[in-house]
Amino acid sequence: MPVDVTQPHIARIYDYVLGGKFNHEADRLAAAAIVDLVPPYPRWARQNRAFLGHVGRRWAEDGRTDVLDLGSGLPTRGHFDEHLPGARVLFVDSDPLTVAQARELLAGTRGKTYLQADIRAVDALIEHAATFFGDARLLGVGCIGVAYFLSDDDLGGLMRRLHALCAPGSALALTFHEVPPGPDYEASKEALLTSARHARINFYLRTPEQVVDVVAPWRVVSRHDLDQMFPEAPPPRPEHPMHRARIHGIFAER
Ligand SMILES: C[S@@+](CC[C@H](N)C(=O)[O-])C[C@H]1O[C@@H](n2cnc3c(N)ncnc32)[C@H](O)[C@@H]1O
Numbered sequence: 001m002p003v004d005v006t007q008p009h010i011a012r013i014y015d016y017v018l019g020g021k022f023n024h025e026a027d028r029l030a031a032a033a034i035v036d037l038v039p040p041y042p043r044w045a046r047q048n049r050a051f052l053g054h055v056g057r058r059w060a061e062d063g064r065t066d067v068l069d070l071g072s073g074l075p076t077r078g079h080f081d082e083h084l085p086g087a088r089v090l091f092v093d094s095d096p097l098t099v100a101q102a103r104e105l106l107a108g109t110r111g112k113t114y115l116q117a118d119i120r121a122v123d124a125l126i127e128h129a130a131t132f133f134g135d136a137r138l139l140g141v142g143c144i145g146v147a148y149f150l151s152d153d154d155l156g157g158l159m160r161r162l163h164a165l166c167a168p169g170s171a172l173a174l175t176f177h178e179v180p181p182g183p184d185y186e187a188s189k190e191a192l193l194t195s196a197r198h199a200r201i202n203f204y205l206r207t208p209e210q211v212v213d214v215v216a217p218w219r220v221v222s223r224h225d226l227d228q229m230f231p232e233a234p235p236p237r238p239e240h241p242m243h244r245a246r247i248h249g250i251f252a253e254r
Pocket residue numbers: 010011014048049052070071072073074092093094095098117118119120144145146149
């Protein structure tokens with residue numbers, strides 16, 4: 001299917017705000033519209049990718065050798081291939097252009113494969129993962145920067161099937177946005193939902209408690225406020241309605 005780069009795409013908008021070069025004018029215009037509505041978006045993108053790096057380093061220290069990464073985006077700027085050079089990694093993304101560029105970037109890199117698949121099509125995804133990993137089912141599963149694009153039904157179903165695929169001792173890492181309850185909640189939620197329309201994607205806002213429920217039977221063992229974990233960029237002005245919105249990373253166990 002030909003890729004229409006006159007339409008913005010979330011993968012390339014994200015690449016743009018991370019300072020990458022794999023984006024087009026439509027993506028840059030959409031990014032500007034999103035930042036207008038949601039000023040912390042570029043900071044969240046950097047924090048999200050920084051969390052991915054943290055996860056990769058931690059899994060390397062833990063000696064993990066098999067990683068399934070969902071909604072991978074481009075393997076640039078500190079992705080799992082960099083942090084887990086000795087591991088087998090199955091990257092997955094639905095965007096054909098991202099996958100084509102990623103395959104070029106990964107050419108000649110040992111043990112790294114990039115699959116084009118929609119992670120909502122769980123049967124096909126699980127079949128591919130089972131074939132790729134064979135009997136090795138002690139996995140690290142990355143779901144970073146993508147869970148909030150999936151409905152509860154899609155995300156919950158995916159989590160249950162991954163739990164069944166993985167061996168005990170497997171790990172899950174996932175990020176999500178939170179807008180704590182307060183007078184600015186509705187305005188912040190509305191800004192997030194409207195910004196998602198600029199990226200032509202659905203967006204689902206969840207509380208930390210809802211995230212625990214939707215990832216079950218994975219057991220959440222820690223949650224990290226990424227503003228505290230990666231405080232490098234200043235938060236939005238306190239008078240801005242989005243200033244209390246934040247992004248969290250969780251680790252969960254099988
Ligand atoms: C915000 S980027 C996150 C990239 C990377 N995981 C990170 O944290 O830096 C989200 C990626 O998820 C992909 N994506 C969105 N919905 C998807 C779906 N249903 N199936 C597979 N990939 C999806 C997008 O194409 C995009 O590359």
